[in-house]
Amino acid sequence: MTRAPIAVGIDLGTTNSSVAAIVGGVPTVLPDAKGRTTTPSVVSFPATASTREEAVLVGHVARPRLIDDPTNTVYSSKRLIGRSFADPAVRVARAAMPYAIVEGVNGQVAIQTRAGIYSVAEISAMVLREMTAVARRHVGTGPLKAVITVPANFNDAQREFTRVAGRIAGLEVLRIINEPTAAALAFGFDGSRDGIVAIYDFGGGTFDMSVVEIRDGVYRVLSTAGDPFLGGDDIDVALAGMVADKFRRESRVDLRRSQTEWQRLLFAAEQAKCELADREQTEIALKEAAFAEGGAVDLHTTVTRSDLATVAYGIVDRSIELTRRGLQAARLTPKNITEVVLVGGTTRVPLVASAARDFFAREPLRDIDPMHAVALGAGLHAALLTGIPIKKDQKSASPGAALLVDVLPHSIGMAIAGGGVEWVLRSNSVVPTEEKRRFVTHRHGQENLRLVLLQGDSPRAAECTKLGDFTVTGLRPAPAGEVQIEVTFEVDANGILSVTAIDLDSGRVCSRRLKISAPSDDVVTAGTARITSGRGGQAS
Numbered sequence: 051m052t053r054a055p056i057a058v059g060i061d062l063g064t065t066n067s068s069v070a071a072i073v074g075g076v077p078t079v080l081p082d083a084k085g086r087t088t089t090p091s092v093v094s095f096p097a098t099a100s101t102r103e104e105a106v107l108v109g110h111v112a113r114p115r116l117i118d119d120p121t122n123t124v125y126s127s128k129r130l131i132g133r134s135f136a137d138p139a140v141r142v143a144r145a146a147m148p149y150a151i152v153e154g155v156n157g158q159v160a161i162q163t164r165a166g167i168y169s170v171a172e173i174s175a176m177v178l179r180e181m182t183a184v185a186r187r188h189v190g191t192g193p194l195k196a197v198i199t200v201p202a203n204f205n206d207a208q209r210e211f212t213r214v215a216g217r218i219a220g221l222e223v224l225r226i227i228n229e230p231t232a233a234a235l236a237f238g239f240d241g242s243r244d245g246i247v248a249i250y251d252f253g254g255g256t257f258d259m260s261v262v263e264i265r266d267g268v269y270r271v272l273s274t275a276g277d278p279f280l281g282g283d284d285i286d287v288a289l290a291g292m293v294a295d296k297f298r299r300e301s302r303v304d305l306r307r308s309q310t311e312w313q314r315l316l317f318a319a320e321q322a323k324c325e326l327a328d329r330e331q332t333e334i335a336l337k338e339a340a341f342a343e344g345g346a347v348d349l350h351t352t353v354t355r356s357d358l359a360t361v362a363y364g365i366v367d368r369s370i371e372l373t374r375r376g377l378q379a380a381r382l383t384p385k386n387i388t389e390v391v392l393v394g395g396t397t398r399v400p401l402v403a404s405a406a407r408d409f410f411a412r413e414p415l416r417d418i419d420p421m422h423a424v425a426l427g428a429g430l431h432a433a434l435l436t437g438i439p440i441k442k443d444q445k446s447a448s449p450g451a452a453l454l455v456d457v458l459p460h461s462i463g464m465a466i467a468g469g470g471v472e473w474v475l476r477s478n479s480v481v482p483t484e485e486k487r488r489f490v491t492h493r494h495g496q497e498n499l500r501l502v503l504l505q506g507d508s509p510r511a512a513e514c515t516k517l518g519d520f521t522v523t524g525l526r527p528a529p530a531g532e533v534q535i536e537v538t539f540e541v542d543a544n545g546i547l548s549v550t551a552i553d554l555d556s557g558r559v560c561s562r563r564l565k566i567s568a569p570s571d572d573v574v575t576a577g578t579a580r581i582t583s584g585r586g587g588q589a590s
């Protein structure tokens with residue numbers, strides 16, 4: 051008998067990562083040797099090692115080094131993955147992160163540490179390798195297959211580099227799926243949960259909301275909205291800011307001036323925030339919080355739930371505004387929602403949970419730990435894809451459940467004269483979908499038609515992600531306007547995007563898949579829209 055395939059689901063989080071698999075037929079988050087089910091997505095480089103990997107610290111051991119060695123300790127790198135160095139979001143990150151974000155190959159982002167320069171995919175690979183090590187304690191040897199999750203608003207490049215990170219880590223990446231989709235799978239799995247589910251996922255660094263329709267084990271994402279720069283971290287910063295202001299008034303020392311002091315305060319603020327999930331007030335105490343001219347100064351203060359609510363209000367409100375937009379995109383109101391699912395550690399903040407409850411006017415589901423839902427869903431998806439049997443109480447899991455119907459996270463179109471974009475497939479359109487466009491030659495003797503394919507949501511081509519070129523060659527030399535070409539843009543049920551041109555003059559058909567401006571890979575996922583990268587195509 052052949053050994054059952056080994057497949058896991060990995061929630062590669064901005065702040066924390068988790069890995070899940072089917073153990074004894076039951077979806078399970080796999081604990082590490084100390085029983086912990088989440089691992090900080092933090093990588094630290096304590097030595098200038100030539101054997102670089104041996105000296106790298108990842109996860110729980112790396113996290114305290116955010117304080118002790120901030121310039122060599124990388125966190126929230128997911129915010130950088132797949133972005134170009136010129137990306138405005140990278141500029142924001144450079145100002146905010148204590149580690150050095152530099153320009154790498156091909157204008158990509160890279161991270162400079164004392165151990166050398168690493169691509170963001172390499173950093174993510176180190177986190178994934180750590181998750182693999184956690185998984186290995188439970189699943190044994192053999193090639194490890196994985197479903198990895200990403201935020202719904204990730205574009206192709208971000209998904210592509212996540213896939214690359216998986217491969218660097220030695221994983222066989224089965225699929226890249228949206229985090230809210232995975233969460234829906236985890237919550238909807240028992241078959242008694244048909245309906246329209248709103249997934250409100252508030253993590254450490256990102257906020258995502260999705261509306262998912264679940265019918266007979268088929269999941270259809272009706273719309274998504276989110277912000278990759280909104281999370282519990284922002285609440286920590288706001289709470290630490292409040293404490294720092296009070297401390298400055300009392301001691302005339304600004305903790306924000308020293309990176310180490312500020313990081314210590316951020317840690318303490320985060321801890322206080324978590325404690326306030328279970329009680330009305332807590333203490334923040336930092337021995338030798340700062341060194342002033344008169345010597346060391348301690349910090350001791352009480353923070354209450356209402357303090358937390360005050361500083362978090364704007365952050366929570368923004369998430370609700372995005373939620374409203376997500377519903378609007380699906381042409382729904384809170385009344386149409388059957389269930390609300392809370393995902394992500396930040397939903398443990400009482401104000402957050404109550405804001406979501408008030409907006410939807412219903413009690414959210416909480417029977418799965420919000421920190422585990424995404425990994426569990428990814429683990430289920432991996433099992434469904436590889437035929438690992440899953441025990442089920444009521445209805446048995448059908449492999450059909452793995453066929454997630456999804457939406458395009460961004461529009462797909464082409465560059466037009468003057469720096470604009472003509473959209474062909476709009477974001478949030480349900481796949482499978484197909485659109486045709488007709489082109490005519492505009493020059494005498496024109497032999498080629500070249501389209502620059504873009505993905506994005508900006509009306510300006512320069513602000514969109516270039517997917518690649520699509521060139522139709524060998525047109526009959528003729529007067530301008532005589533040769534017509536019909537181009538079909540299609541995303542099928544499996545999410546493969548293909549572009550096909552028919553030369554209406556000669557009947558010749560020219561079809562191709564897109565060349566993504568990233569290391570070659572067989573399949574890239576966009577939403578669940580997979581884009582197969584071309585071989586030997588024009589470089590973009």
Ligand code: ADP
Nearest residue numbers: 063064065066253254255282324394395396398
């Ligand atoms: P991500 O998906 O971005 O990696 P997580 O879902 O792991 O994030 O959530 C991490 C965030 O959740 C952090 O900001 C952390 O402080 C917060 N968090 C975790 N537990 C609690 C808690 N009990 N109360 C409030 N916030 C919490």
Ligand code: MG
Nearest residue numbers: 063253394424
């Ligand atoms: Mg998450």
